[in-house]
Amino acid sequence: QVHLVQSGAEVREPGASVKVSCKASGYTFSTYYIHWVRQAPGQGLEWMGWMNPDSGDTNYPQRFQDRVIMTRDTSITTAYLDLRGLKSDDAAVYYCARAGSTSHPYYMVVWGKGTTVTVSS
Amino acid sequence: DVLTQPPSVSVAPGQTARISCGRNNIGSKSVHWYQQRPGQAPVLVMFYNSDRASGIPERFSGSNSGNTATLTISRAEAGDEADYYCQLWDDSGDVVFGAGTKLTVL
Numbered sequence: 001q002v003h004l005v006q007s008g009a010e011v012r013e014p015g016a017s018v019k020v021s022c023k024a025s026g027y028t029f030s031t032y033y034i035h036w037v038r039q040a041p042g043q044g045l046e047w048m049g050w051m052n053p054d055s056g057d058t059n060y061p062q063r064f065q066d067r068v069i070m071t072r073d074t075s076i077t078t079a080y081l082d083l084r085g086l087k088s089d090d091a092a093v094y095y096c097a098r099a100g101s102t103s104h105p106y107y108m109v110v111w112g113k114g115t116t117v118t119v120s121s
Numbered sequence: 122d123v124l125t126q127p128p129s130v131s132v133a134p135g136q137t138a139r140i141s142c143g144r145n146n147i148g149s150k151s152v153h154w155y156q157q158r159p160g161q162a163p164v165l166v167m168f169y170n171s172d173r174a175s176g177i178p179e180r181f182s183g184s185n186s187g188n189t190a191t192l193t194i195s196r197a198e199a200g201d202e203a204d205y206y207c208q209l210w211d212d213s214g215d216v217v218f219g220a221g222t223k224l225t226v227l
Contacts, residue, residue, distance in 0.1 A: 035216065037163075045155070045163065045206050047216040059214050095162055106210045107153040109174070111162040 002026040004096050004112035011118045017084040020115045022096030029077035030054040033105035036070060036081045038092040039114075046092075050105045051079060083117075091119045124207050124219035131225045132197045140222045142190040142207030150209045152190040154183060157204045157221075166205075167192060194224070202226050 007021040022034065036048040049060035051070040058070045069082040079096055094115045097108035125143040132138035142152060152170050155163040165174040170185040180195045194201055207219040 037218075044204075044221040045157075045208075045218045047218060050216070061215050097163075100165070100168060104210075105216075106151065107165065107168045107208065108155075108163075109165050109168075111164070113162055 002098065002110045004098060004110055006094075006096060006112040006115045009116040009118070011120065012086050013121050014086055014088060014119055016086050017082060018086060018117050020081045020083075020094050020096075020117070022079040022081070022112055024077045024079065024098065027098075029072075030074055031102045033099035034070075034072070034079045035097045035099065035105060035108055036068075037095045037097060037108075039095070040089065040092040043092075048081070048094075050099070052105075053079065086117075086119045088119050090117065092117060122211075122217070124209065124217055126205075126207060126219040126222045128220070129223045129225065131227055132194070134198065134226055135196055138194040138197050138201070138224055138226075140192045140194075140205050140207075140224065142192075142219050143188055144209075145188055147188055147190050147209070148186045150185075152183070152185050153208045154192045155206045155208065156201075157206065158202075163206065197224075197226050199226050 003025045005023045010018050030053045033050050035050045038046050051058045053072045067084050072079045096112045098110040099105040100107045100109035154167040156166045157163040166177050167183040171183040182193045184191050204221045206221045
């Protein structure tokens with residue numbers, strides 16, 4: 001059974017960085033893209049980018065390009081989201097999600113339970 | 122480009138709910154739909170416009186033509202109450218989500 005297990009809640013001060021992990025199991029990690037999506041309190045879903053775990057290639061939307069880094073450690077089948085320069089409106093639940101196909105990242109089939117990031121001084 | 126969804130849709134139990142997702146010429150794209158219950162992660166319900174995800178009842182169906190994609194929920198049940206999001210893959214390689222629609226079954 002496919003699972004994505006995310007790291008626990010984080011509290012950071014404004015200007016700091018946070019690194020969220022996403023441990024995959026139940027499938028071949030390198031063969032499916034991983035997305036990161038966030039959701040601010042009471043708001044909708046916001047896509048933050050995708051990563052190809054095989055090549056390490058990434059694609060970030062322009063609004064995150066200078067603050068987001070997605071990486072992975074294939075030896076422990078874990079993907080990471082690094083978000084720098086935290087602001088109060090980065091407070092959200094951050095989800096990792098696995099793509100539905102081995103050949104493209106068009107949609108997301110399996111989701112982690114989410115990691116709550118609080119930004120507060 | 123923005124995907125336009127109605128903020129809310131209400132349906133009586135047993136009736137049919139239709140949730141729209143609009144964008145110019147969206148019919149040329151593949152649209153995917155997610156259900157999110159309060160406090161839970163999203164769940165894929167429909168992909169490639171009209172393919173039901175694993176475990177999703179046949180009451181759920183999808184269509185996409187012209188400027189509107191639609192998720193249809195027949196014989197609505199209380200358990201269908203949730204937020205629903207449409208999503209597509211843009212030509213730029215970016216993922217785009219709609220703002221979401223809150224479905225109320227009353």
